[in-house]
Amino acid sequence: MNRTVLDLWVGFFVALGLAAVLFLALKVGNLSSAHLSDTYVLQARFDNIGGLKVRGPVRSAGVLVGRIADIGFDPESYQAVVTMNIDGRYRFPRDTFASIYTAGLLGEQYIGLDVGGDDKMLQAGDMVRMTQSAVVLEKLLGQFLFNKAAEGQESK
């Protein structure tokens, strides 16, 4: 086979392969949109994190502002310590409220940041003071049943 034709085909092949990788990276993957540049770290303690996962989303007003970097356990307070990487473009006041929500009925769990009105902003490495744990369905059902039973006792 002619050398130039062969080179042309190989070049065509390699270009097509790289185009496929690029397509996967930009169109299928999230390289284009959701990369968080220069993040800073915030921490929060929760009594119960439910099914929260590392790499899970951190949202404020429903918008992705960070990702969960690490989940640890504090053996002294018996609480979960969640470390979050927050996008460097966003700052949050010191009285920000961190809660664990569930997206949809069966969806993934994420941390929602509800913003307060403080003038001072959280700095890198700070601890979010006010947190609300995940809602555990069994506990909720248990409380509901307990209340129902109590109502039944009163009406007698």
Added chain:
Amino acid sequence: MPGPLELVRRLGSSVVDRVWRLGFATRFFFAILLHSGTALRRLSLTLREIYFSGVLSLLIIIVSGLFVGLVLGLQGYETLQRFGSTEALGVLVSLSLVRELGPVVAGLLFASRAGSSITAEIGLMKTTEQLKAMDMMAVNPIARVVAPRFWGGVISMPLLAAMFSAMGVFGGWLIGVVFIGVDDGAFWSQMQSSVDFRYDIMNGVIKSVVFGFAVSLIAVFEGYDSAPTAEGVSRAITRTVVTSAMTILALDFILTSFMFRGN
């Protein structure tokens, strides 16, 4: 020797044989690495092999990728609509392709399309004593024949796997969005929000690179090690396809258990 003892002896001899071949294959791999200088310096040799193992596999890879994507689209839609979450079709199609099916099926196709022909070529060269003739002329056959084919396979395989995955996603989109009518925006945006570049796509690429090394090594080794007869070459080709397939699937399990643990 009495019956039972003979059986044990046969078992032992087959194990020893296999271990010996494994060691020989490892030494062969290092010999290829050692003599790769020529393959990289005389790039036209390697380019020729990329043409034979890569460009000529394009058609089978693209067509199979498209069909796998079409089937995933249909099956995924059928299952997801039971749970009322057909928008997740893009996630299902892309994750299964990028993580598993792309590298594995492209690897299996590559082994049967390109690996077998590499084995046949080298085996036939050995049978017709071309390799010996090269040695006589002070041309190292590993540097001149084996290394370019090996590197051609190693370079082609990840590119083919990426094309397979891309075509599969396109096939899933074709079925899901164009024919069935899943929402176009939800299809792509859900896909983008749950497919991570480093975690999903790069791990898939790493898999395909590992499979490329494995299949190429098996193909050139079986060819080089074949018995120099017509029957020997045909057996070597069979062994290439069978061993490659088993190696790919076993390696895939090992790699997956390291990469995707789900913490």
